[in-house]
Amino acid sequence: DGGITQSPKYLFRKEGQNVTLSCEQNLNHDAMYWYRQDPGQGLRLIYYSQIVNDFQKGDIAEGYSVSREKKESFPLTVTSAQKNPTAFYLCASSSPGWEELFFGEGSRLTVL
């Protein structure tokens, strides 16, 4: 079945630690995105990538890093520089056209 897989679903981290969230898609989509969702806020764009080995900062990229070494994979690292990392993180991918924006099931990160 085609889709997007995010892992882990739940993650706990101590302050000062980096953590990497995985996102894999088998939809053959060129574009991939990372969004963050906080209570009372819309989905905010962290990073996006339109093609392998290229990515751009979104609206709230500070404290995050990404890589795009393979078309299928777009991991997100939440670094210790991110001041408020506790959130629900959603990965998405799309072929051209926003109707084709597919989301993963999300990863909930809690910093203790």
Add this chain to the structure above:
Amino acid sequence: DQQVKQNSPSLSVQEGRISILNCDYTNSMFDYFLWYKKYPAEGPTFLISISSIKDKNEDGRFTVFLNKSAKHLSLHIVPSQPGDSAVYFCAASVYNTDKLIFGTGTRLQVFP
């Protein structure tokens, strides 16, 4: 600076009645609008869209209306069903750009 606003965080509607979810935007460059539906612990899924050359788009029980002069769009669900209970996100983009701006979401509850 919230470019896409959903001012009602929640809405409760009786089964069989009409649900109306509202969305306002500030950027006059937006020319493509979408609604996504999100169940708990799942990623959003595309529901319906409208481009700025139209003022109405219908898909089954779902109709989206666009009022460009008022920078306002609304999603009508008729008749509402309990399975429609979810969070609905409005989103906007400038055609052929890389960013989709989401609203804060409206939680719809349809009760029997």
